[in-house]
Amino acid sequence: MIEKKLQQAVATALKNLYGIEAAPETVTLQTTKKEFNGDYTVVVFPYVKQARKSPEQVGNDLGAAVIQMVEEVSDFNVIKGFLNFSVADSYWMQFVAERVGDTAYGLTNAAPDAKPVVVEYSSPNTNKPLHLGHIRNNLLGWSVSELLAANGANVKKVNLVNDRGIHICKSMLAWLRYGNGETPESSGMKGDHLVGKYYVEFDKHYKEEVSALVKEGMEEEEAKKQAPLMLEAQQMLKRWEEGDKEIRDLWSKMNGWVYAGFDETYRRLGVGFDKIYYESNTYLLGKELVQKGLDLGVLFRKEDGSVWCDLTGDGLDQKLLLRRDGTSVYMTQDLGTALLRHNDFGAEQLIYVVGNEQDYHFKVLKLILGKLGFDWADKVYHLSYGMVELPNGKMKSREGTVVDADDLITEMEATAEEMCREHGKNDDLTEDQRRELYHILALGALKYFILKVDPAKNMLFNPAESIDFNGNTGPFIQYTYARIRSIVRKAEEQCITLSDKLNISNHSLDDKERAVIKCLHDLPGTIATAAENFSPAMVANYAYDLAKNFNSFYQDTPILREENADIKAFRVQLCAVVAQALYNTMKILGIQLPERM
């Protein structure tokens, strides 16, 4: 890598010239801003004091020394304290030649013995359909998994379905009362939406009951607890936990509907899992851990029998782990599932893609795992992401302001269709091919829209404005790819083969051409940095930058129109490598690229 060579050379020169000891990796090397001449810039300010010379002098001294040491460096200039190196065109052209046909460019395979990195994401409740917030979770989870895999990790994707609890009982109860035996088949409604409908139905009647009780003079808090529907739902949960066959059968039936619905949504989103855990199977895990914690003395029991972990030493509160009736809570379950997952996979790292509303929960989870003596506690990483907000605030299912996942995908497909018809470039495709294209573009727009934003930040979605297809968007990148593929197809028709050895040693790159190559050159480093930061957004922004550079090059540089056959072939090769880079980065985002559009 040229970057390392430069850093090494600068470090050596610093020692030889001034006796300054600097580790190569501490030499700040950055790409030169485009308003200056050069490709890489070294900032020399940090050394002027020790060198006892002016920044310009230090820059010139270092530049003169480095150009002798690194054969790829063709020139340098110094402006103020900035030492700009130019890299010879031959290096860039050689770089392109070496990447031609490399379908894995930028990607690192996992070592055969790499321990798994387990990524949990999605983790839906089974009482309502998925909404835009879940979409962000699913896309992030999938993409981060792909990103880590692209950076050499052995990734396992897992889903922990929250399939039991009071929420599903509410849906079940409402269905029994008001459903008249309605099924997905009889209603033509997707299973998850049908069950969600009864969850809303429950809430409606429950609220009526509460307000009736309040009218009779009961305190609202009390009314919420005493409403018959709530009592009945709790009763149902108890019967579920006792294994009551009637309840379990109904539960299985309705959850089955939901899973069929979820599968459909997952399929459309293009996400999937290596393993699916169900909370009904794991919710009792963790109790043994609590006992172990009591034995170790890191947990304590209060007079009423409840069990707690004292985290005041860590600046937090006490955390409940077992209720006084001995039942477990969310944290207890998560302790259990963490251990289960660690044991199932022999995992190197456990990553949880969960919204930032649970920052506190995961902080506590890690602490307690540590107190229980698991040395892998620090391998738990909470990939916390911000909320998706609407123009008037957070999505609230009770207020009917959620953006439904299925509806959104359908709308995006309709928009894609509209855009395609407007452009009228695909009239000769079959109906199936067109549908496929609409889907690819719709999902490309949606995924890019969501993934280009830094996970840590809340993001805004305005339902009144459809997601863009122009500018910094998924379709922009898809379009760039389709254009390149068109060129490569035409080149093949002209019998230009990518593997040709070219006689281009006299060719000097033009600025646009060099800019594209330099951007391509950054791909491996970008993926590494993005993976370290668990940030698909960095990959998305890189891909946009590459596509933008390419389009600018494409606009005013002849490719197939180039008269010199070798230069023409070289540019076709460059196109092919750019296409591959776009393909590999978009794959990390879960975005498909069309051959034409």
Next chain:
RNA sequence: GGUUCCGUAGCUCAGCUGGAUAGAGCAACUGCCUUCUAAGCAGUAGGUCCUGCGUUCGAGUCGCAGCGGAAUCACCA
């Protein structure tokens, strides 16, 4: 109230380990399709990087304080 996260152009967002005159897209305005896909390209306009203090040769980036927004602090999950 405690803790955590966020605050960059009218709007949506970039800005990696501190480095040169803070960048894109959308929206507005100008040009460019008889030539490789105009879902594109080139340009104009748009900034108190929330505020203040500090560290540094150098701060959008680091520290402290304040302001604004969000989340969380359940015997819910």
